[in-house]
Amino acid sequence: MPNEQNINLTKRQSDIAEATRISGTVKISDLAEEMGVSLETIRRDIRPLVDFGFLTKHHGAVTLAAWGAEAPFERRMRENAREKLAIARCAADMIEDGDSVMLDTGTTTSLLARQLLNKKNLTVVTNSSDIARTLATMNGNKVYMAGGELHGDNGASFGRTAIEFVKNFSVRHAIISIAAIDAANGLMDYQLTEAEFARTVLDCGERRTVITDHTKFSRTALVKVCGFDDIDMLITDAPPPAAILRRLETSSTAFQIA
Numbered sequence: 001m002p003n004e005q006n007i008n009l010t011k012r013q014s015d016i017a018e019a020t021r022i023s024g025t026v027k028i029s030d031l032a033e034e035m036g037v038s039l040e041t042i043r044r045d046i047r048p049l050v051d052f053g054f055l056t057k058h059h060g061a062v063t064l065a066a067w068g069a070e071a072p073f074e075r076r077m078r079e080n081a082r083e084k085l086a087i088a089r090c091a092a093d094m095i096e097d098g099d100s101v102m103l104d105t106g107t108t109t110s111l112l113a114r115q116l117l118n119k120k121n122l123t124v125v126t127n128s129s130d131i132a133r134t135l136a137t138m139n140g141n142k143v144y145m146a147g148g149e150l151h152g153d154n155g156a157s158f159g160r161t162a163i164e165f166v167k168n169f170s171v172r173h174a175i176i177s178i179a180a181i182d183a184a185n186g187l188m189d190y191q192l193t194e195a196e197f198a199r200t201v202l203d204c205g206e207r208r209t210v211i212t213d214h215t216k217f218s219r220t221a222l223v224k225v226c227g228f229d230d231i232d233m234l235i236t237d238a239p240p241p242a243a244i245l246r247r248l249e250t251s252s253t254a255f256q257i258a
Contacts, residue, residue, distance in 0.1 A: 012037070013045050016062070020055055024079045025063045025215065059215065079107075083213045083237040083258075088112040090235050090258035091175060091211050097121055099172050103131050104198045105156035106177030108211045110134070125169045125204075127162050127197060129155040144169070149193075158193035163200045174205020178212045180219035183243035186228060188221035195223035207232055214238035228253050 009017065012035060019034070020026050032042040046062055049055040055062045087108055092115035095101060099119075103109045105128035113131040116122060120139040126132055127146040136143040148162030176198040180188040187210060189195040202208045208231045218241055228251035234240070235256045240248065248255055 009048075010045065013049060016042075016045060017049060017054060020062055020064050025061050027061045028057075029060065031062075058219075061215075080213045080215060080237075084108045084111050086258040087211050087213060087235050087237055088115045090256060091209065092116055092119075094207075094209070095119060095122070095173055099123075100125075100169070101173045101175065102126065102166060102169060102171045102201050102204050103128065104176045104201050105131070105194070108177040108213070109175060112175065112211065123171070125166055125171060127157045127166070129157075151193075158191075158197055163197060166197075166200055166204060169204055170206070171204055172206050173209065174201045174203075174207070175209045175211060176201050176225075178210050178216055178225065180221040181210075181212065181216050181240075181244060182218060182220050183241070183247050185220060185224060187225045187231070188219075189223050189225050190221045192223050195225045198225045202226060202230055209233040209235060211235045214240075217241055217244060227251070 015035065016031055019031065028042055028046065029039060032039045035042065046055065046057065050057050050062070055064060084107060088111035091112050095116060097120040100123040102125040103113065104126070110128065110130050113134040116135060117138060122135065122141045124131070124135050124141060124143045125146070126143070127148070129145070132143050132145040135141050146157050146162040146165040148157035148159040148165075150157050178187045178198070179190050182188065189198060210231050210233070212234070214237055228247045231253055233254045233256065234248060235258060237258050239245070239257065240255065
């Protein structure tokens with residue numbers, strides 16, 4: 001990763017870099033408004049940052065270049081928080097008192113867990129310590145936490161032990177978040193261990209749901225989780241691009257806009 005101090009940035013370019021570092025992803029229009037300049041000017045300022053590999057540009061926004069890895073979990077929790085919260089509330093509406101739910105680790109699934117705090121007598125299976133802590137001992141819930149290798153970034157367990165543990169359960173709702181959705185390649189993640197676990201979660205559910213915000217559309221990642229035929233419902237915050245929408249329709253996969 002290049003050091004922006006060695007690129008002879010202007011004051012405004014340094015401010016752009018700092019704003020992106022703090023937020024993870026920033027809309028270009030928001031940067032222009034915040035800095036009191038035109039979109040054309042802000043795009044001209046951004047171009048060298050993209051060319052040098054400090055930022056990546058996509059869908060009218062800029063993101064801190066991660067060189068193939070996701071941003072730290074805590075920062076991802078702040079990204080598109082309003083949209084993710086709407087998605088989480090929509091998913092929570094599907095779940096009734098007494099339901100069984102399996103959740104993988106992710107920022108949107110963590111927000112979903114918080115929306116389930118008013119539900120009663122849930123059986124929850126997860127590999128996420130955050131989700132387990134949120135729902136354990138609440139309202140008569142039973143929470144089962146998978147063991148395995150703990151990832152420091154998101155506080156979740158992965159690996160063969162975690163996968164074999166969750167295979168013991170058959171739940172009504174299997175819900176995963178996702179890192180990328182591409183019309184040609186399906187649903188993808190950055191890490192093999194996370195993709196393997198998410199795939200197993202879907203195999204354990206009567207109703208298989210993916211929850212993700214629109215920024216994951218038309219992205220690609222390293223590892224395929226599943227195809228469009230392998231899910232029953234996609235919950236998101238904006239209509240999918242035409243190519244993805246066609247794949248959903250061909251696969252008879254429902255989608256809902258939160």
